[in-house]
Amino acid sequence: MTTDDGLSPELSEALRRAAQAPALVIACDYDGTLAPFVDDPTRAVPAPGAVAALERLAALPRTTVALLSGRNRAALAQVSGADTPVVLVGSHGSEWEGGFDTPLDDDEVALLARVGSDLEEIVSRTPGAHVESKPTAAVLHVRPVEDPDLRARAMSEAMAGPAALDGVFVTEGKNVVEIAVREASKGAAIERLVEQTGAQVAVFIGDDVTDERGFARLRSQDVGVKVGDGRTLADYRVPGIPAVVGLLTHLADLRS
Ligand SMILES: [Mg+2]
Structure with a gap:
């Protein structure tokens, strides 16, 4: 059963708890989660309302918003239209502002x-x-x-x-x-964001198999949300991208 906004009562309750965390991380995959798939990946623009909701969240105190994508960071910045204060992490969690931790040998x-x-x-x-x-x-x-x-x-x-x-x-x-040629995982990236911010709760939203490495590393108090069908380690699910925008907007309302 879902409510009008496509969120199950269980997910709504988890978001209510997350919104009360003193420090909160919200990490989102991009393609298939915030932006519909298109044949030309350079034209994958965010769904209506997605960037506004992310920016609203990012403007709140002790609230860190990150886009965690398989794309390289420059491409992510270009297509998403997102800029600071949203943290952009590319290449499945290995590419941060300022580049990679260590260059390739x-x-x-x-x-x-x-x-x-x-x-x-x-x-x-x-x-x-x-x-x-x-x-x-x-x-x-x-x-x-x-x-x-x-x-x-x-x-x-x-x-x-x-x-x-x-x-x-x-x-x-x-x-x-x-x-x-270098292992990268969204799970490690989420852990790094949590460590950097001291967040008591992380919310992670993703649609693809690569996001499972993120869900796998979440703590019991974190909120993992799978977008669409398919097997998942996430505790919660939403049907599609419009519901992700609804979720983010709802979370921003709760935390404002
Ligand atoms: Mg995706």
Whole structure:
């Protein structure tokens, strides 16, 4: 059962508790959580009301709002239209303001080049696919590939090829596989935000398999919210992006 705003009574109660925390972190995935999926990722704009709700929350005392995305940080800043005071964390939690904690070593640089060229080779035989380069990873995108057989073939070639190399960290999402040479996790990023702010409660909202590493690391008092269907470790669920905007707006009302 859900109320008019798409929030279950249990989630509403969890948000009411979260809103009372002296210090609060609200971490949100971007694509599929705040912005609908589109074929051209550079045009994935936030849903109506999303940025306003995030900025309202970020303006409240001892309230830290972070966008936690698989995108690289520059792309996240560009598409989201979000600026300070929202904290932007890119590359699945490894890329913060000021860059990465430590630069890649020579072996990691060579491995990343190998992964990138292997993926480019797959893309050259898969019309519509493309490779995205990130500072610590290369990403195969097959969402725009029209032929489902070609799409599946490209994904399985990536998994059997570069994704099987020694020393890589693979994250498979919806029509996307990211092959990183440095481990990154949204869970570690949430822990870092909590540590930096002393937050008693963290709220984390996400839709994809990569967000499960975030839900897995939440504490019992934290609030994990899965967007849409699919198996999840999150305690709560909302049906879609409009409900996320409703949730954020409701949380801002409660905490104001
Ligand atoms: Mg997502």
